[in-house]
Amino acid sequence: MRRIISALVAVAVILGSLAGVRPIQVRAEEVTASSVHAAIKTGWNLGNSLDAHHKKSMKVGEPNLDHETIWGQPKVTKAQIDYVASLGFNAIRVPVTWYNHTYRDATGTLHIRQEWLARVREVIDYCLADNLYVFMDTHHDKELIYAGVSEEELAQVKSDAASLWREIASYFADADHKLIFESYNEVDNHVKYWQYGEKAARQMNELNQVFVDTVRSTGGKNADRVLMVPTLLDHNSGESLNKFVLPKDSVKDRILVTVHCYSQQYDQAVEGIFSGLESFSKRIGAKVIIGEWGSTTKYAPAQYRGIHAANYVARAAAHGIKCFYWDNGSNYAIVDRTALTCNQDMINAIMNPVAYTSNGSEIVFDGSDYLYKTLDQTTGAIKEDKSWGTILLTTDGSGNIPVAEGSSNFYVQLVRSGSMATQAIHYIYMFDAGGKLLSKVNDWGGFTEKTVEIPAGCAYIRIGVNSAQTATSKAAYEAAFASGEIVGYLKFR
Incomplete structure (x- = not known):
């Protein structure tokens, strides 16, 4: 019966063509945001x-x-992409920086060099040939795309964003629907570097709308191609989610939303992030993808790297979230693109994810659990810090945190937002019962989470928090703890 129908369709097409009538176009199954996400x-x-x-x-x-x-x-090379596909990945994100391959004509209009477009198309075609879903973005283009500026400056940013995507979309208008365009990557707030701002969030929404409108205007397969847009800074929580507005579109169910999340939490503690993203997804009526995540090659203890990866993917999936591993070939590498080898343990963890639940209580540091002092960076002794403003996380106001009996390491995290967005953990000092300094972590740049091995004989630790960018008063810390803009977590294991 199938052969008879095919023959009849062929005859109808031929007769229609001979009669000067446009043949009926039989469309393949529609590729929607929901179908891509599910696949x-x-x-x-x-x-x-x-x-x-x-x-x-x-x-x-x-x-x-x-x-x-x-x-x-x-x-x-195609061999690299073939190898990645052979490992079990069925989707690939191709970050592309365009700014360094652009120029302006006599009118000041932005253009992309054809040689670069051709090279990007070559790589995209490698991916499509392996039947991968391909996400292509504008990456490291902060000279062109940013937010939190005056309306006059925003007009130029919008113009450049439209020019950029008009040329990209036009060049790829005939590409398979498995190619998904991602508007921007980690758009920054120009006024407050790497911090949330209400104006920046509003302008981020406007830039996403410019992207959608521009791509749709180029026609071809772009008329209904699946698109993906980020939150401000690709943040995964807080006001960046609350103020996000899904762009209006001319076709239904063609927009995905992306955030980034590099949490190194290896157990059930990561649930709060994913449950928040699940609620966000339901509110905006669009599926969410974590476009970047990863387990650092220096994960400590080393044996927890695979546990972290498996737990991350499994718990995200349970909340309806898909994840794209950030492989930069260095501190997050899992694939060697020269030798075409991989970290098989990590691949197994990602491809066969299992949630991990750890035992032990978690210490939550709230407004009553800190000391407004700092540490001597040589000895670790507690001292005054009135000029800059450092706090020591503590459970009893002493500045000391007793080590849980039988623990070999601990995980510490600082969650910050709003006025506390630049706060970070800078000091972790470890002492024996007699007060002798055994080991320390002293990081000028700071960090928001870390797993630390506990040296033999360690009885207590001291953890110092401050901002490397601005002085912070005691009153500011008190207000931030009260509002939830800063919270500390510690778990011994």
Whole structure:
């Protein structure tokens, strides 16, 4: 029967053509945001390749194709993409930096060099040939795309965003529907570096709308192609989610939303992030993808790296969230793109995810659990810090945190937002019962989470928090603890 129907359709097409009538177009099954989200098992990022760039290496008047390998990764080949697909990934994110391959004409209009478009298309075609879902973005283009500025400056940003996506979308208008365009990557707040701002969040929504409108205007398969848009800074919590508005679209169910999340929590403690994203997804009526996550190669203890990865993917999936592993070929690497080998334990963890639940109580530091003092960076002794403002997380106001009996390591995290967005953990000092300093972590840049091994004989620890960018008063800390803008967590294990 199928052969008879096919023959009749063929005859109808021929007769219609002979009669000058346009043949009926039989459309393949529609590719929607929901169908793409459901089909994705897990994704992988081709990081530090097409997004690599260096201002000093730019050659005026040339296409700068040598940028692709400037961050230490080999030139992307079909064999590399084939290998990634063979590991079980059925989706790939291809970060692309465009700014370094653009120029302006006499009118000031932005254009992309054709040589770069052709190279990007070559790599995208490698991915599509392996039947992968492909997410292509604008990455490290902060010279062009940013928020939190005056309306006059925003008008130029919008114009450049439209020019950029008009040329990208037009060039890829005939590409398979498995190619998904991602508007922007980690759009920053120009006024408050890497911090939330209400104006920036509103302008982020406007930029996402410019993206959708521009892509749709180019026609072809872009008329109903699935698109993906981020929150401000790709933040995964707080006001960046609350103020996000899904762009209006001319076609139904074609928009995904992305955030980034590099939490190194390895157990049930990560649930709060994913449950919040699940609620966010339901509120906006769109599926959520974590476009970047990863388990650092220096995960400590080392044996927990695979546990973290498996737990992360499993718990995200339980909340309806799909994840794309950030592989930059260095501190998050799981695939060697030169040797075409992999960290098989990590691949197994990602492909066969299992949630991990740890035992032991978690200490939550609230407004009553800190001391407004700092540490002597040589000895770890507690001292006054009235000029800058440091707090020591503590359970009894002494500045000391007793080590739980039988523990070999501990995980510490600082959750911050709003006025506390630049706060970080800078000091972790560990002492024996007699007060002798055994080991320390002293990080000028600071961090928001870390797993630390406990040296033999350690009886107590001291953890110092401050901002490397601004002085903080005691009153500011008190207000932030009261509002929930800063919370500390500690778990011995």
